[in-house]
Amino acid sequence: MQAARFPLSTGRLLRFAGAHAVLMLGAAFMLLPFLWMLLTAIRAPDEILTGGLNPIPRSLHAIENFSAALQQAPLLRFMLNGVIICGGILVIQLLVAIPAAYALAKLRFPGRGLLFAAVIGGLCIPIQVPALPIYLALAEFGLLDSYFAMMVPFFLSVFAIFLFRQTFRGFPDEILQAARVDGLGEFEILWRIVVPSALPAIAAFSIFSIVAHWNDLYWPMIVIQRMDYAPPPLGMLFFANSETGASYGVLMAGATIITAPLVLVFLLARRRFVQGITMTGIK
Amino acid sequence: MEHSLELARISKAFGKAGVLSEIDLTVAPGEFLSLVGPSGCGKSTLLRIIAGLERQDAGHVRIAGRAVDGLSPRARNIAMVFQNYALYPHMSAAENIALPLMVDRLSLAERLPLLRYLSPRRKRIEAAIAGEIGAVAGALQIEPLLARKPGQLSGGQRQRVALARAMVRKPSLFLMDEPLSNLDAQLRVHMRDELTDLHRRLGATFVYVTHDQIEAMTMSTRIAMLDGGRLAQIGTPTELYERPASLIVARFIGSPAINILPARLDPQGHVLLGSLPTGLLAAEGEAGPVSLGLRPEHIRLHAVCDRAMPMATLRRSEHHGADRLLHLDLVEDRQTGLIVRIPQDETTQYQPGETYGIGFAPDKAHLFDPSGLRMATRTLPARIGAAA
Numbered sequence: 001m002q003a004a005r006f007p008l009s010t011g012r013l014l015r016f017a018g019a020h021a022v023l024m025l026g027a028a029f030m031l032l033p034f035l036w037m038l039l040t041a042i043r044a045p046d047e048i049l050t051g052g053l054n055p056i057p058r059s060l061h062a063i064e065n066f067s068a069a070l071q072q073a074p075l076l077r078f079m080l081n082g083v084i085i086c087g088g089i090l091v092i093q094l095l096v097a098i099p100a101a102y103a104l105a106k107l108r109f110p111g112r113g114l115l116f117a118a119v120i121g122g123l124c125i126p127i128q129v130p131a132l133p134i135y136l137a138l139a140e141f142g143l144l145d146s147y148f149a150m151m152v153p154f155f156l157s158v159f160a161i162f163l164f165r166q167t168f169r170g171f172p173d174e175i176l177q178a179a180r181v182d183g184l185g186e187f188e189i190l191w192r193i194v195v196p197s198a199l200p201a202i203a204a205f206s207i208f209s210i211v212a213h214w215n216d217l218y219w220p221m222i223v224i225q226r227m228d229y230a231p232p233p234l235g236m237l238f239f240a241n242s243e244t245g246a247s248y249g250v251l252m253a254g255a256t257i258i259t260a261p262l263v264l265v266f267l268l269a270r271r272r273f274v275q276g277i278t279m280t281g282i283k
Numbered sequence: 284m285e286h287s288l289e290l291a292r293i294s295k296a297f298g299k300a301g302v303l304s305e306i307d308l309t310v311a312p313g314e315f316l317s318l319v320g321p322s323g324c325g326k327s328t329l330l331r332i333i334a335g336l337e338r339q340d341a342g343h344v345r346i347a348g349r350a351v352d353g354l355s356p357r358a359r360n361i362a363m364v365f366q367n368y369a370l371y372p373h374m375s376a377a378e379n380i381a382l383p384l385m386v387d388r389l390s391l392a393e394r395l396p397l398l399r400y401l402s403p404r405r406k407r408i409e410a411a412i413a414g415e416i417g418a419v420a421g422a423l424q425i426e427p428l429l430a431r432k433p434g435q436l437s438g439g440q441r442q443r444v445a446l447a448r449a450m451v452r453k454p455s456l457f458l459m460d461e462p463l464s465n466l467d468a469q470l471r472v473h474m475r476d477e478l479t480d481l482h483r484r485l486g487a488t489f490v491y492v493t494h495d496q497i498e499a500m501t502m503s504t505r506i507a508m509l510d511g512g513r514l515a516q517i518g519t520p521t522e523l524y525e526r527p528a529s530l531i532v533a534r535f536i537g538s539p540a541i542n543i544l545p546a547r548l549d550p551q552g553h554v555l556l557g558s559l560p561t562g563l564l565a566a567e568g569e570a571g572p573v574s575l576g577l578r579p580e581h582i583r584l585h586a587v588c589d590r591a592m593p594m595a596t597l598r599r600s601e602h603h604g605a606d607r608l609l610h611l612d613l614v615e616d617r618q619t620g621l622i623v624r625i626p627q628d629e630t631t632q633y634q635p636g637e638t639y640g641i642g643f644a645p646d647k648a649h650l651f652d653p654s655g656l657r658m659a660t661r662t663l664p665a666r667i668g669a670a671a
Contacts, residue, residue: 169315177336178369182448183357183386196373 034259049136060265061249064204068247069254077228079258083149085231086210093209094202102165102190103166106176116165122158122174127219128211147156149223150231154213160205167201203272211262232258287312287350288333293342295328296555302328303512306342310505315482315489317499319535320509326492327460329509332456332489333490335359346463351492357386359456360450363376366461370433377416377429378445383452384412384438386528419447422484428577433543438468450485459491463498477499500560508532530655533576539608540624541649542582546575554650557615557662562645566659576649579608579624585640586632592640610632613641 039055040048069075103109105117130153138149139243171194171278172256191208195202224230225237240251266273288310295303303325310316318326331337333344335356351359362383370379385394388411392457411433420426423443433441442462449457458549462478463471479502480488493499499506500520508531509516516528520536527533533541547555554563561575585592595611597622604627611621621641625633633639645662652658 044542083617172367172369174365174367174369175371177331177334177356178363178365179365179371179382181334181385182334182360183355184382185391188391193371 006115032207035258037252037255043249043250061168062253065249065253066224066257067103068250069257072250072255073235073239074227075232075235075239075254075257078230078232081147081229081235081260082214082231082258082261086213088147088151088210089154089264090206090215093157093160094206096155097157097160097164098195098202099190101161102168102186102194105165105168106171106173107186119158119161123162128223131222131255138158138187138223144223145229146225147229149277150220153219157205159208160209160251163201163205164198168196171197200272200275203269207266207269207273210265214262215243285312286310286345287314287347288490289343289345290329291343291345292335293332293339293344295325295332295337297341301512302508303332303339306509308507308514310488310490312488313486315383315479315491315502315504316505316510317492317503317504317506318490318517319493319496319499321535322494324509326487326494326509326513328491330363330411330458330460330490331547333361334361355373360452360454361456361458362452362454362628363458363460364449364462364590365446366464368433368442368445368465370448371475372433373431373538376425376447377413377420377430379433379444380416380419380448380451380633381412383448384415385409385524387452388412396645401567416447419451422450423447430440438466439474439518442466450481452632454649455488457487457489459489460494462491464493464495468600471498478502496664497538500536506536508535525655527576528657529648530574530576530651533651538577539579539624542576542577542621543614543651544575544619544621545616547571548573553663554648559591559593560641561648562663563650563664564661565650571656572653573656574651576651576654577643578647579622581643581647582623582635583642584609584611584623584625585642586637592642594638595641596638597635598634599635602627612642614638655671 022271035055039057041067042060043057044059044061047058047061104112104119134153135144138144138152143149175193179193184192213232214231216231217237220229220231220234221237224234227235230238236251236254239254286309290306290308293303293306294301295506297509306329308316312448319330320326328337333346333360335351335354339352341385344363346359371382372375388401388441389402389405393399393405399405417426417430420429421468423446425440425443425447428436428440428444433444433502437588445462452625461481463474466474475498482502491499491502500523501518505517506523508515508523510529510531516523516527516532523532523536527536527541530543544556546561547566548565548570549555552568554561554565554573554575556575563575565573576600584595595616597609597611599610601608601610607625607627609623609625611623613619613621645660648660650658651658
């Protein structure tokens with residue numbers, strides 16, 4: 001009777017436990033650096049290098065570390081830069097990619113297949129490839145050391161075009177036809193009818209985009225010299241070099257502060273994000 | 284009087300596959316015209332060409348006397364109801380119904396978020412629209428549903444909202460693309476009734492696409508049957524039923540389907556079933572094989588068989604309320620089945636396994652040549668081998 005009510009046989013139980021053990025190991029592997037960052041941020045300076053792998057701090061030094069980080073480095077400035085850059089990139093990416101994806105998904109015109117192939121091809125090209133020509137062009141026009149220089153290579157996201165095109169393809173044609181009979185133009189159909197039902201995909205892409213550009217170090221390091229414009233990771237780099245030296249506790253407190261907004265954004269949009277990348281929820 | 288809709292030599296191909304060829308059609312004001320045909324016959328494409336959602340390769344469309352070939356769907360002053368309702372999923376029923384009027388009466392700027400609050404006349408127009416929505420919703424009895432989103436409505440309710448969205452513009456032409464095919468059987472019969480009623484009340488012109496011949500027969504003033512992209516026949520339901528122009532029309536219209544028996548013309552033009560004369564004479568045509576069409580209700584079974592007539596064995600008898608359908612197999616040709624419709628009170632005399640003589644009135648029979656076209660017939664003055 002007991003077995004019938006609780007149908008997990010020993011074999012299934014073992015498989016279940018095994019799968020979870022592997023997943024937990026993976027999660028621990030991913031989270032350990034963050035945990036260590038947090039632990040370092042609340043330790044006293046002398047304990048960081050001498051404490052070994054003992055996870056529990058002997059004395060709490062959190063307030064000192066965090067206030068030092070906030071005072072010594074313009075962290076809020078870096079974060080404001082990050083918001084401006086991520087916001088600017090995201091808005092333009094959406095404004096460009098959504099109409100492009102709609103055209104590729106739902107409009108019939110000559111060359112559509114070729115353009116879509118070009119989008120797929122574009123997915124294979126990393127930023128490092130066009131970095132030099134873009135840098136030269138920005139230098140030519142005197143645009144280095146500006147927000148624009150940090151944002152411009154990312155205005156067109158082929159990943160966004162691809163993702164939205166796949167989402168829009170599932171949208172029923174009949175509704176588009178009904179909207180045309182009702183007199184809506186293609187742009188109005190797109191923004192009023194199609195986009196509201198693609199919100200999960202848009203939320204998912206927004207998280208990808210924000211995380212990527214908030215954390216980006218490579219491109220800002222190339223085009224930015226002045227600390228005023230530095231986004232968070234570049235700011236941390238300047239900060240580590242100049243002010244703190246080997247003061248890892250303060251450094252990790254700073255890192256914690258600039259990582260926190262991302263974690264918050266993800267937690268807020270988590271459900272939509274999962275919906276979006278599993279591409280359901282349309283119909 | 285001007286025609287509500289005129290199609291002149293409409294042709295359309297997708298790639299190399301021809302979908303429609305040279306369709307000519309006129310619809311008078313106030314008509315309920317059904318476009319019927321098997322799936323893939325081009326009826327939905329034709330409807331989309333009328334709506335302006337699809338461009339024809341050749342030919343012209345005129346709506347209410349006006350050439351509309353280059354015009355957008357909106358400029359054609361039509362409304363369309365779709366098979367899957369095609370309601371805007373994130374808008375309430377009221378917003379769905381209001382949308383076509385908003386587009387007609389407000390400028391693009393007045394429809395934009397935020398910017399629209401700057402317009403001084405927007406409030407007045409929106410109030411007028413709300414009044415009209417109320418009137419249409421009242422006519423279709425959907426007032427309690429206006430605040431709901433399409434996801435919270437049943438199939439029948441969604442279809443009513445879609446109808447309301449079509450009616451609210453007061454278009455010159457209603458186009459309907461299989462609007463009832465997603466409803467369950469009972470609701471479909473009910474909505475058929477409502478649509479016919481609506482057509483009468485509005486006095487508007489309807490063009491209605493369906494693959495269901497019963498819908499076409501019960502609702503239309505005229506039926507146009509398409510087959511393989513061509514117009515097979517156009518006429519009233521009675522004309523299509525009583526004088527089908529081809530085998531294809533005869534088979535499509537009528538339920539249960541018409542019985543088609545292989546027959547033969549002798550050199551004098553007599554129609555023979557097996558070797559037996561039927562009393563039917565072809566007005567013209569060469570000797571050789573032909574097809575004889577008999578509606579199930581026009582066949583009479585004879586228990587006592589003292590005359591020369593084809594014989595068939597009763598296989599099964601089905602109860603259909605007032606009627607009973609008898610399924611028989613021809614004795615001479617076991618491959619050919621036969622369905623006969625008999626009033627319920629006459630059925631006790633027929634027993635499965637028994638063999639009966641097949642009789643019919645020659646003037647009720649349809650004759651088709653080997654290419655499937657209707658042949659003109661006469662009946663012989665003295666009936667041979669058949670009984671009424």
